Structure formats: C-alpha cells, structure tokens
Amino acid sequence: MRPRCARAEPGASVAVAIALGVDPLLSARGSSRLRLRLLDASVAGLPESPGASALTEALLARGLAWRELGELTLARADFERGLSLATRDGQPGLAAQALTRIGEIVDVAGSTGEARGCFARASTAARGPG
Secondary structure (H helix, E strand, O other): OOOHHHOOHHHHHHHHHHHHHHHHHHHHOOOHHHHHHHHHHHHHHOOOOOOOHHHHHHHHHHHHHHHHOOOHHHHHHHHHHHHHHHHHOOOHHHHHHHHHHHHHHHHHOOOHHHHHHHHHHHHHHHHOOO
C-alpha cells in the first residue's frame, strides 16, 4: 500500500523531500527495508519531468537500499534509470554518482575492466562539461 501523499504531485514532492531527508539516518541505523518502503513510495509518486533532480536522487538512494539488502539487480536498475535521467537533464554530479554505484556493482560481480570504465566515466562526468 502506497502512502496517499506520494500520489499527488504536491504531496509527492514533500514525500520525496522527507524520504531523502531521513535517508542518512535510516542508513546509519541499518533500516534498509524502511528506507526502501519510503523511497519506493516517493519514487512512485514523482513524474519523470525534465530538470527535476528529486526523482534522480530518490532512485540513487533507493538503489543503495536495494544494494544493502543484497538485491544487486534491482539496485543496478535504479542506478541505470538514475543515470539516464541525470544524463538527459544535464546533472553531471548525479550522473557521476550513478556511474560510481554501477561500477561498484559490476566490480563485485567480477568485471573489473567494466568497473574501471564506469569509474573513468564517473570521473569525467564529475568534472562536468568542459
């Protein structure tokens, strides 16, 4: 069951702001399942409107929660979607975060060369347009 506030546009913005605000605390306390529920409800209520970083940030945070729960495929899917949105919207910092997280997952899977490529792309993205 999704919280009602995550469905309406104004409520969704507040819901994602709250979810992202408490995310570091929940992460530090090891409350990955609660993080996941809050972020999942928030993501479900946000539109994929260009230029809105809230959805991208929520996807990256939810990907971390999935990763902490050992769900690497779901984590990577959120990181890839976040990367796509960050790239589309010209958000190099968020793109760099997504590429770093993807590289970490790929490295754990044993694809060191591919991971290095992700990290190199993250480094380039972090420097921004130049």
